[in-house]
Amino acid sequence: MLDIKKIRADFPILNRKVNGHSLIYFDNAATSQKPQQVIDKIVEYYTLYNANIHRGVHALSQEATDLFEESREKVRAFFNIAHTKQVIFTSGNTHSINAVANGAHAFVKKGDEVILSAVEHHSNIVPWQMLCERVGATIKIIPVLDNGELDMATYHQLLNAKTAFVVVNHISNALGVTNPVKEIIDAAHQHGAMTLIDGAQSCGHMKIDVQALNADFYTMAGHKMCGPTGIGILYGKEDALNALPPYQGGGEMIDQVSFEKTTYAGLPHKFEAGTPNIAGGIALGAAIDYLNEIGMDDIAAYENELLIYGTEQIKTIPGAKIYGDVTDKAAVISFNVASLHPYDIGTIVDKLGVAVRTGHHCAQPVMERYQVPGTIRASFAFYNTKEEIDVMVQALQRAVNMLS
Numbered sequence: 001m002l003d004i005k006k007i008r009a010d011f012p013i014l015n016r017k018v019n020g021h022s023l024i025y026f027d028n029a030a031t032s033q034k035p036q037q038v039i040d041k042i043v044e045y046y047t048l049y050n051a052n053i054h055r056g057v058h059a060l061s062q063e064a065t066d067l068f069e070e071s072r073e074k075v076r077a078f079f080n081i082a083h084t085k086q087v088i089f090t091s092g093n094t095h096s097i098n099a100v101a102n103g104a105h106a107f108v109k110k111g112d113e114v115i116l117s118a119v120e121h122h123s124n125i126v127p128w129q130m131l132c133e134r135v136g137a138t139i140k141i142i143p144v145l146d147n148g149e150l151d152m153a154t155y156h157q158l159l160n161a162k163t164a165f166v167v168v169n170h171i172s173n174a175l176g177v178t179n180p181v182k183e184i185i186d187a188a189h190q191h192g193a194m195t196l197i198d199g200a201q202s203c204g205h206m207k208i209d210v211q212a213l214n215a216d217f218y219t220m221a222g223h224k225m226c227g228p229t230g231i232g233i234l235y236g237k238e239d240a241l242n243a244l245p246p247y248q249g250g251g252e253m254i255d256q257v258s259f260e261k262t263t264y265a266g267l268p269h270k271f272e273a274g275t276p277n278i279a280g281g282i283a284l285g286a287a288i289d290y291l292n293e294i295g296m297d298d299i300a301a302y303e304n305e306l307l308i309y310g311t312e313q314i315k316t317i318p319g320a321k322i323y324g325d326v327t328d329k330a331a332v333i334s335f336n337v338a339s340l341h342p343y344d345i346g347t348i349v350d351k352l353g354v355a356v357r358t359g360h361h362c363a364q365p366v367m368e369r370y371q372v373p374g375t376i377r378a379s380f381a382f383y384n385t386k387e388e389i390d391v392m393v394q395a396l397q398r399a400v401n402m403l404s
C-alpha cells in the first residue's frame with residue numbers, strides 16, 4: 001500500500017494551479033514529474049561539486065566522478081544488469097537507439113531483414129530505416145491486431161534465415177499495451193537474430209530484469225522514471241557492446257590517439273564520447289533511490305489499479321472508444337470520443353487544469369492502422385489518484401458537451 005498523500009508531498013509541481021485549477025498531470029508517458037529529492041540533487045551538484053569527471057586529479061572532479069559512477073552502479077542494480085560496464089549513459093532513449101542502429105552494420109548486411117513492430121515510436125523506426133538504406137537491408141513489420149496486441153502468428157512467420165535484427169518496444173506509448181517481449185526475443189535468437197527492446201515506457205513503471213529478458217540491447221529514458229531530461233541508458237550484453245562500433249568519436253572514448261590510428265577505450269567509455277550530463281546522471285541515481293524506497297512492485301500494482309479505474313470511468317462517456325483495451329498493459333489510456341477531434345478535447349480539458357497528450361504520439365503508423373488523426377492519451381503515475389481521474393472524466397464530459 002502506497003502512502004499517496006506523503007508521496008504527493010514530494011512533488012512540488014503537483015501544488016501548482018493551471019488556468020486557475022489544481023493541476024492534474026496525466027501526461028506521464030511523455031515525461032514523469034520529479035520529486036524534490038531529484039531536484040535537490042541537481043542543485044547540490046552545481047552548488048557543491050560541479051566539475052568535469054574522469055579527468056581531474058582535484059577533489060571536486062573526484063567527488064563528481066565518484067557520484068556519477070555510484071549512479072551507474074544504481075542503474076546496474078535496478079535493472080539487474082550483470083556489470084556496470086554494460087551501463088552506457090546517453091542523452092536519452094532516442095540517443096540509445098541511435099547508438100545501436102548507427103553501428104548495427106556490424107550485424108545487418110546487404111539483403112538482410114530487420115523486423116520492427118507496427119506500434120513503434122518514430123525513434124525506433126527512423127534510425128532502422130536509415131540503417132537499412134545504408135546497408136541495403138529490408139524492413140519487415142509485425143502487424144498489430146484490432147485490440148492493440150501484436151500479431152504474433154505473423155511474427156513467427158516473418159522470422160527466417162535473413163532476419164538479422166528484431167526491434168520492438170516493451171510497452172507501446174501510443175496504446176499502452178505490453179508486448180510479449182520474452183517470446184519475441186527467444187524466437188529471434190532461435191533464428192540467430194539480434195534484439196533491441198525500447199524500454200522508454202516500461203522503465204519506472206515495472207520491475208525490469210534485463211538478464212531474464214535476455215535481449216541483446218535494452219534502452220531507457222531517465223526522464224520517464226522521475227529523473228531529469230537529457231540522460232538515458234543503453235544496456236547491452238557485453239559481447240554485443242564489444243561488437244558494436246561507436247558512432248560518436250571524441251574525448252574519453254579513446255585508448256590511444258595518433259594521426260595514424262586511434263584505439264578505443266573499453267566499455268562503457270567507448271560509447272560515452274565528450275562530457276556527459278553529469279548532473280543528470282547523478283540525479284538519475286537519486287530517482288532510482290526514490291523509486292526503490294517506494295518499491296517497484298507496489299508502484300506497478302497501484303498504477304494498474306488506476307488503469308482499471310480510469311478505463312471503467314472513461315467508458316462511461318457516451319461514444320468513448322479506447323485503443324488497446326486489453327488487460328496486459330501500462331497505465332496509459334488512448335481514446336477518442338465519437339468523431340470529435342482529440343486536439344479540441346485536449347485544449348478544453350487543459351483550460352480545466354487537466355494535462356493529457358493529444359495527437360499521434362510520435363507513432364503515426366499506429367494512427368494510420370486505426371484510421372484516426374490522433375487520440376487523447378491519459379497516462380498515470382504512482383502519484384496520481386482516483387479522485388483526479390474523476391475530475392478528468394468530468395472535464396472530458398464538459399468538453400464533449402461543448403463540442404457536440
Ligand code: C6P
Nearest residue numbers: 029030092093094121123173200221362
Ligand atoms: N515518448 C511520448 O509522449 P525520448 O524522447 O528520447 O525520451 O524517448 C523517445 C521514445 C521512444 N520510444 C518510446 C516507446 C517512447 O514512448 C518515447 C518517448 C514520449 O510518448 C515523447 S514523444
